[in-house]
Amino acid sequence: MRVEVHPISGALYEELGEGKVKVTKAQKFGVFLYDGHHVEGPIKHADPHLLQWVGGPDLPMGVEAADPRAQI
Numbered sequence: 756m757r758v759e760v761h762p763i764s765g766a767l768y769e770e771l772g773e774g775k776v777k778v779t780k781a782q783k784f785g786v787f788l789y790d791g792h793h794v795e796g797p798i799k800h801a802d803p804h805l806l807q808w809v810g811g812p813d814l815p816m817g818v819e820a821a822d823p824r825a826q827i
Contacts, residue, residue: 757809761802768801768809776801776810 757770766780774789778801785798789810793799 759805759809761805764802766798766801768805770809774810774812776806 756772759768760766761768764780766778769777769779771777771786775794776787776789778785778787778796778798780798783797785796785801786794787801787806787810788794789806789812791801791803791806
C-alpha cells in the first residue's frame with residue numbers, strides 16, 4: 756500500500772485499496788476515491804494529484820512514468 760505525506764499541509768495520504776485513499780490530519784480524516792470524489796469523513800477536500808498518485812491505478816508492466824511514449 757502506498758503512503759505519502761503532503762509536502763505543504765502535512766496530511767497523511769494512505770491507499771486503502773479499490774481506488775480509495777484515506778487523508779488524515781490533526782485527528783480528522785476523509786476518505787476519497789482517487790478521482791477526487793469524497794466518500795466519508797469530516798475532511799472534505801484533498802490534493803487531487805496526491806489522490807491519483809497514492810490511490811490511482813499502476814502503470815502497465817514495462818512502462819516507465821517518464822516515458823513520453825507511454826499510452827495509459
